[in-house]
Amino acid sequence: MIRTAWLVARKDLRIEMRSRVLLWQVTPFAVLALVLAGLALGPTKAGSSSSAPGLFYLVVLFVALAVVQRSRGIESTPGTRASVSTLGLDPGGVFLGKALALTLELWVLGAILLAGSVLFLHVALVGALKALPSVAVTLGVMSTAGTIYGALTTGGDGPVTLLPLLTLPAFAPLLVAGERSLSAALYGGALWEWWVIVVVALVAYVAVGIAVYGVLEES
Amino acid sequence: MTRWSPRWWGWISVVLLAFTAVMGLWVTPPDQVQGDLVRLLYIHPAIAWVALYVSFGTAVVAAGLYLWPRTRSEGMDRVSYCAMEISVLFIALTLVTGSIWGRPTWGVWWAWDARLTSTAILGVFEVAYLALRRANEDAELRARRSAVFALLTAVNVPIIHFSVIWWKTLHQGASVLTSTGALNVHGSMLWTMLVSFVGFTTLFVWLLLRRVALESSRDERRRARLDAALDLRRREGVG
Secondary structure (H helix, E strand, C coil): CHHHHHHHHHHHHHHHHHHCHHHHHHHHHHHHHHHHHHHHHCHHHHHHCCCHHHHHHHHHHHHHHHHHHHHHHHHCCCCHHHHHHHCCCCHHHHHHHHHHHHHHHHHHHHHHHHHHHHHHCCCCHHHHHHHHHHHHHHHHHHHHHHHHHHHHHCCCCCHHHHHHHHHHHHHHHHHHHHHHHHHHHHHCCCCHHHHHHHHHHHHHHHHHHHHHHHHHHCC | CCCCCHHHHHHHHHHHHHHHHHHHHHHCCCECCCEHHHHHHHCHHHHHHHHHHHHHHHHHHHHHHHHCHHHCCHHHHHHHHHHHHHHHHHHHHHHHHHHHHHHHHHCCCCCCCHHHHHHHHHHHHHHHHHHHHHHCCCHHHHHHHHHHHHHHHCCHHHHHHHHHHHCCCCCCCCCCECCCCCECCCHHHHHHHHHHHHHHHHHHHHHHHHHHHHHHHHHHHHHHHHHHHHHHHHHHHHC
8 A cells, every 4th residue: 555655646746746737836826825815914914923824724725725626637637547447556555645745745835835924924933933843734634635525526517616615614624723723833822732633633534535535436 | 194104204293393383482481591582492402403413414324324335225325315405404594593593692693603613614514515416427426425425524513512512612502411411401491392302303304205205206207218218219220
């Protein structure tokens, strides 16, 4: 399973490196969304940084949706899923591989957005660095959940519009937990309970993904 | 008409809900603190019970049974779908009756309360489930994906249930029983509430039986139309 996961993750990342969609499309979108979120609040509130954790995670949410959509798009070329299934790869490994690639991509975008928050929303650099572990785990959960929900929408009618509807309610508790843990890292406060929620969600989604991914990918 | 015919369930629910209305509106006394507003609580917890536990629970259990190879059948998928559809209706009623109660009590139609928000999120999940079903034409693929999605959403129910314990919420705690199992409500108020719970549960059973029957006849019609179209094609080929 681990070997399959590694192969699939490398395949997805290689496609991303060659197509540069992440670099030229998703990254500018992420930065633009952060700037627009700041503009929506107005210069005084956006610069006060107390709303920074919420804005950060709201933008992360939309970026995660775009990346999940992109990850499914890779598989949507005619014949791709059929040829992957004929290889006889372990579905659990395929799931882990796709989730891993997605996590790495979201980590890069998360780091860029965190740097953007320091620049545009006046978040303290030390606080942002302290928040890195909690942001990394939350993005990991979003990737694993996104991989499952992405598989649910593949091949049906209107997957582009269906994915947000399916995914956003699942991301809602992560948005709250992520925002609270980021606030705690930046301004102090209880951190462990939000960590528990995020870690439990990560374990649950990984277990569910390994168990059901094969069922979802059967055509 | 057999003993378990849907019509019986319908009549039982009519009688029980009429009893609830009479008791709740005229017989039971006003509450010491809430006054006449308490009358809404004869239906709101019962509607929420059907939405979250009975209806949604049926949908999730049927989805699990569909995914289990030994119990997999078209019928299980149908039950899961119909129960989820009814749950959407009851979730909407839960939120509406809660809002009507919340406006005079809390001063707002909507509060960012853990139980309210988590219930609304479950409602969105259920609407998403219905959208997912409409997005897939192939019956088996649709059933499989819907079943997985229904199971994924089930995690919301314990969050909603324990939200009033885990977080400091505006929403009150358990309505009938306290955490120690002691009764919160007494006398005619208790009976009215209990009859309401049974009444709405039988209403759910009636709606489910009718809805499943309707869905079965739709499937049969679809199959008959497909057979007729195939037959026509075959005859065209022979001709």
